[in-house]
Amino acid sequence: MHGLTFKSSVGDWRRVIIEAMVVVILSAVAAIAVNIVRGEHLPWIADEPYEIFVPCPEPLGEVSALVPSALEINDDKTVIIDARTADLFGTWHIDRAINVSFDYLDPVPEQTINDVVSQTARSGAQRVVVYGDGGNPDSGRELARELAGRGLKNVFFITGGADAIRSKPVEGCLL
Amino acid sequence: MMKRDKLKTMVPIIARIGLGAVYLATVGAVFGFGIIVPHAIEDRIASWGILPLGVIGIIAWRGSWALLPIRVYLAVVFLSACWFKIADPHSFALDVATYDILPVALINPMALLLPWVEALAGVMLLIGFRVRSAALLTAGMMIVFIVALSVALARGLDMSCGCFASSGANEDPISVWTLVRDGVWLAMSLAIVLFDHQPPGVERLSGLR
Numbered sequence: 548m549h550g551l552t553f554k555s556s557v558g559d560w561r562r563v564i565i566e567a568m569v570v571v572i573l574s575a576v577a578a579i580a581v582n583i584v585r586g587e588h589l590p591w592i593a594d595e596p597y598e599i600f601v602p603c604p605e606p607l608g609e610v611s612a613l614v615p616s617a618l619e620i621n622d623d624k625t626v627i628i629d630a631r632t633a634d635l636f637g638t639w640h641i642d643r644a645i646n647v648s649f650d651y652l653d654p655v656p657e658q659t660i661n662d663v664v665s666q667t668a669r670s671g672a673q674r675v676v677v678y679g680d681g682g683n684p685d686s687g688r689e690l691a692r693e694l695a696g697r698g699l700k701n702v703f704f705i706t707g708g709a710d711a712i713r714s715k716p717v718e719g720c721l722l
Numbered sequence: 723m724m725k726r727d728k729l730k731t732m733v734p735i736i737a738r739i740g741l742g743a744v745y746l747a748t749v750g751a752v753f754g755f756g757i758i759v760p761h762a763i764e765d766r767i768a769s770w771g772i773l774p775l776g777v778i779g780i781i782a783w784r785g786s787w788a789l790l791p792i793r794v795y796l797a798v799v800f801l802s803a804c805w806f807k808i809a810d811p812h813s814f815a816l817d818v819a820t821y822d823i824l825p826v827a828l829i830n831p832m833a834l835l836l837p838w839v840e841a842l843a844g845v846m847l848l849i850g851f852r853v854r855s856a857a858l859l860t861a862g863m864m865i866v867f868i869v870a871l872s873v874a875l876a877r878g879l880d881m882s883c884g885c886f887a888s889s890g891a892n893e894d895p896i897s898v899w900t901l902v903r904d905g906v907w908l909a910m911s912l913a914i915v916l917f918d919h920q921p922p923g924v925e926r927l928s929g930l931r
Contacts, residue, residue, distance in 0.1 A: 563854045563855050563858055563915070566855035567858045567859050567862075570855060570859060573842060574838035574839040574842050575835055575838070577841075578835050578837075579834075581808070581838075582811070585811075589812055589815060589830055589833065589834060591834070592831075593815070593827070593829055593830050595826075596819075596826050597815070597816060597826070597829065599819050599822070
């Protein structure tokens with residue numbers, strides 16, 4: 548049985564380390580050469596910091612989807628939230644909807660969440676329905692998950708968002 | 723003196739038992755727990771390739787052939803991992819930046835150099851040329867990856883590993899299992915560095931060793 552031994556001399560280790568360093572040097576040469584030849588080469592030093600988007604861990608809860616055609620949301624037992632921007636909210640929104648703009652880069656302020664929770668409690672509402680831009684990802688769904696994650700129960704979102712609702716108008720909408 | 727000789731005899735035996743455990747743990751982990759997310763072809767090669775190699779390893783469990791399956795497996799892993807990084811260094815640089823560990827000045831050099839080290843080490847392991855040096859490099863890379871992953875996990879970052887094809891966090895999120903997988907690959911690399919003194923391959927065939 549040869550080859551599977553633990554024995555190594557100092558010289559042996561030195562040789563292994565030097566060879567590894569040679570491989571790194573050859574790799575650097577190959578990297579430089581290929582990067583020069585490449586059409587859109589990567590600068591060795593980045594011109595400016597990379598813009599990276601890694602979402603911070605937010606407490607997210609489970610939410611259920613509502614199909615616009617099956618809507619019966621405009622009753623007194625439902626708090627309706629529009630997750631779109633204030634501008635879009637000003638252009639059109641469901642009657643009684645409140646605007647809580649969802650921003651992917653900025654978590655919803657604690658105070659806003661508290662306001663929504665207290666408004667839900669005051670109104671005696673049994674559920675919260677959120678609609679957003681209907682994009683991918685949908686701001687309505689994301690806000691709904693965030694609200695559910697902060698302890699709100701019975702939170703729903705509208706599949707397809709505002710555009711889907713507008714194509715199937717609900718009684719009481721401001722069109 | 724007798725005790726030392728006995729110990730020397732025992733080391734290869736213990737090593738073989740250890741390698742057997744690595745095989746079983748890896749195969750079990752890959753198939754039982756799905757450590758390697760099977761979304762990319764590279765990952766499929768990495769995960770499914772281990773079963774036949776494990777069988778070969780068990781059959782050729784003596785002498786200098788014992789570590790050949792591990793060597794070939796590691797070569798496939800590293801060659802699978804390097805090609806997208808070489809083809810698209812811009813995406814890989816973004817993956818490196820996402821870990822938010824290196825200063826800006828070092829991100830691009832790392833993104834350009836690392837894939838080539840992976841490539842050369844992979845080829846050396848595959849053909850059997852200076853395999854201990856190549857395995858030392860793969861072990862070093864695995865240590866770097868494990869540290870980077872641990873920091874990212876400790877920060878709670880919801881991100882892609884960037885180990886194989888560049889993908890979003892939803893497709894290939896980092897997790898404790900990514901760490902376990904890298905730990906297994908580190909153990910394999912160290913096994914080659916420590917024990918594979920006369921590996922079968924071009925070097926032995928050509929009489930260089």
